[in-house]
Amino acid sequence: MIELRDISLRYGPKVIFDCIGAVIGARDRIGLVGSNGTGKTTLLRALLGKAEIDAGQIESAKYVTLGYLPQDGVSTLNLPLFQEVEEAFQSVISIRNRLEDANTKLGALLPEDEKYHELLELIGGWEHELEAHEAHKLQSRVEAVLLGLGFQMSDMDRPTGEFSGGWKMRIALAKLLLKTPSLLLLDEPTNHLDIESLRWLENYLKSYEGALLLVSHDRAFLDSLCTRTFALSMGRLDAYAGNYSFFDRESKVRRELLQKAQANQQRKIEKTQRFIERFRYKNTKAKQVQSRIKALEKVDRIELEDTEKEISFSFLPPPLSGQKVLEVEGLHKNYGDLKVLSGIDFSMDRGDRIAVVGVNGAGKSTLARIIAGEEPYQSGSVRLGHNVSPAYFAQHQAETLDDEETALSVVERASPSGQVDRARTVLGTFLFEGDDVFKQVKVLSGGERNRLALTKILLSRANFLILDEPTNHLDIQSKDHLQAALADYSGTLLVVAHDRDFLEPLVTKVLEISRNSIRWYYGNLSHYVAKKEEEALSGQENVSAAVEDSVGVSSKERRQHNVKIRNQMKPFRKKLEECEARIARLEEKISSVEQEMKDPDFFKRGEETQQSMSEYDSTKRKLERLFEDWEKAMEKITSLKEELI
Structure with missing residues (x-):
């Protein structure tokens, strides 16, 4: 469907893409991963033609349409x-x-x-x-x-x-999904979703008829949807035939093999260098020395990306708080006529680890701000317990940083006495390395400022952490470091987040806010999601019963009808799979001939050239017919799907 050939791009001395290539098929589900700054968004924009490349080609079939959801900046x-x-x-x-x-x-x-x-x-x-x-x-x-x-x-x-910026992103996503492009390019689509809408999107995309290319820091989202993974690092693009978890395992195996190959190569290089040094000035060995010098110059040296540093970041032991950390009684919060929180009562004990969830606009962030003392409320009381020392993180805190300070000076000032050396370690955890630590706040991107604000919080010795969407601007590796540190944190934790993979090992209770009220779920996030699915299923059964009463269609009749429709879809699905397999083979064949065409001698081969060109043209015609067959089968499947009840 789409082929990237020998794509190269540099920004000054920095290599973004070094002659990378890839093929995206008609039903591919691809996760695009890599550390921040490796070029994930740039690659999406290059596919759209919005980012210029220095060399290479991006070719797509005539029928292909693209749809793009950026991380931010959409308009209505x-x-x-x-x-x-x-x-x-x-x-x-x-x-x-x-x-x-x-x-x-x-x-x-x-x-x-x-x-x-x-x-x-x-x-x-x-x-x-x-x-x-x-x-x-x-x-x-x-x-x-x-x-x-x-x-x-x-x-x-x-x-x-x-609507707010987050809701405008959802509006843009809705329009994109309804346009049904051949390839959806989604750059961090879960950033502005709550858990309920994230689960809906996940299920919707599972049945999406086109291809997906996803950038996301949500491991669970990638694992659920993707069957292939493209990994960007050091200007390379490596393909893996599986989801993120498969990539995580397989990349370690590949790295071990490369390390062995690199060590073996280095031994040979050193042996050659010793020979050169030993016999450089012996006339009888001059030819051999020159031969080995030339051979050494031609060696394609195996390079490895710097390994993720084994950062053992952990919180300093916080002072012990009283048993009762927080008491909220009769809390009311309105914005004008809009009731957000109505008579909320709950408490937290020392060591509690609570996730606050709910749909956007339910009041999750409002509650976090009130507890942190940054938001007034109409009535009720919010009391912190004895010796409770809170620390609060939210996205807007990046705006309070001093533009003239450097990243390093910000965290050094936030470090407890005698702990300044930890500042660089923690900065490295959140992608400030080398000279980046000397960057002034005013030149940092929005994501970098948010990471810096989060770093300040993590250096404190607070015994009550209140975190509002702490993972939004982290890549998967940084998120893993934060998760590991929070798992060992001995204080009390209240976290507003929608990232299921992040929350899963961290929380033991879930506080759901909905319709001005709260509801407790005792257990981790998997328990909460399972309970919500049970409730949704029960609600659907009630709706089904009501439908049966109103239209006279029984569940049995509905099932029989749907089985019949799905059986009718089977031959078209088979046709679709056959077409896709043949398309892949023909595209590979065409690519092979086009590679040969790059050889200057190709067109000097007389009959052999004519035969190759004849086969090339014939293959292209076959490919066009296959795409037509594929589209007809897809249209039939789509039509039959609409008949399901």
């Missing part, structure tokens, strides 16, 4: 929410508008008028097109995606300009 049209998202079906809306206009004009004409039959023919054609696009289902499709992403029916007429 300030239309009502439903209308804005419906713009994803612009071609269908355009036909519908032309049809309405034509029907109005037709009403003003008589059958004997010259334009009457011309309009009638146009109307018939447009009606057929709308039927083919299933225009009657547009409203339900738009609403289903918006509700899945956490919007309410009451939001449908709300101007999109009124």
Whole structure:
């Protein structure tokens, strides 16, 4: 579907891509991983044609369409929410508008008028097109995606300009999903989602008919969706035939093999160098010495990326607090007429490890700010216990950093007396290495400022940590370091986060905020997710029973109908798989011939060249026919899916 050939890119002396290549197939599910700064976002933008490359080619099949969700910076049209998202079906809306206009004009004409039959023919054609696009289902499709992403029916007429940046990202994601491009390019799509909408997106993408290329620091999300992994490091792109966990294991095996090969190569190099040094000035060995010098110059030296430093970062032992760390009683918080928290009561004991979850806008961050003493409230009480020393992190704290300070001076000032040496270690944990520690705050990116603000908190000796989305600007390795440190932290922890993999080993209770109230789930995050799935299933059964009463369709009839439809889909799915396998083989064959064409002598081979070119043209024609067959099978599957009830 898409092929990257010998892509190279440098930013000054820094090599981003060094002659990398890859193929993305029609149904691929690919996770794109690598440390911050290795070029993940740049690669997505290069695929879109928005980032120039120094050399190489990006080729795609004619039918391919791309859809891109950036990490931030999306804009809206300030239309009502439903209308804005419906713009994803612009071609269908355009036909519908032309049809309405034509029907109005037709009403003003008589059958004997010259334009009457011309309009009638146009109307018939447009009606057929709308039927083919299933225009009657547009409203339900738009609403289903918006509700899945956490919007309410009451939001449908709300101007999109009124939504916060996080909700605007969801609006952009909804439009993208409904456009159904051949390849979805998603750059950290989970950053602005809560656990409920993240689970919905995960399930939606599992059944997505196109290809996916995902950048994410959420290991569970990558493991659930991806069947291939592209890893960027040192300008290379290495492909792995599995999800993130497979990549994690396999990359270690590959590295061990490379280390052995590098050690063996180094021994040979040193042996050659000793020979050269020993006989450099002996006339009888001059030819051999020169031969070995030339051989040494031609050696393609095996290079390894610097290993992740074994950073044993851990919190300093905090002072012991009293048994009761926090008491919240009758807490009420409103923003104007909007009730956020209504009569909340709960407490935390020393050593509690609590995740705060809920849909966006439920009040999770508001509660964290109130507990940290950074947000006023209308009534109730919030009391910290004896000898409780809290530390609070939220994304906005990056704005409080002094622009003129360096990263190193910021953390040195935050370090307890006698612990300044730890500052560099902790900075290294969160990707400030070498001269980066001397960068002034004013030149740091938004993500770097957030990581620096988080580092300040981790250097404190607080015995009560309040963390609001601490992983949003961390790569997977930095997140792992933070997770390991928090797992060994002996104080009390309250964390607002949506990253399931991050929360899983850290928390023993889950506090869910919804509809101005709270609900406790005792156990880790897996327990919470399982309980929510049980509740959702129970709710679906109740809805099913109501549907049976209202439309007279029993569960048995529904199952029988769906089995019949799925059986009808089987031959088309098989056809799809056959086409994809043959497409892959033909694309490989075409690529092989094109590689030969780069040889200057290729076109000097007479009959052999003619035969190769004839086969090349024939293969290309076969490939085009296969793509047509693939599209027909895909259309049939999509059509049958709509008949499922």
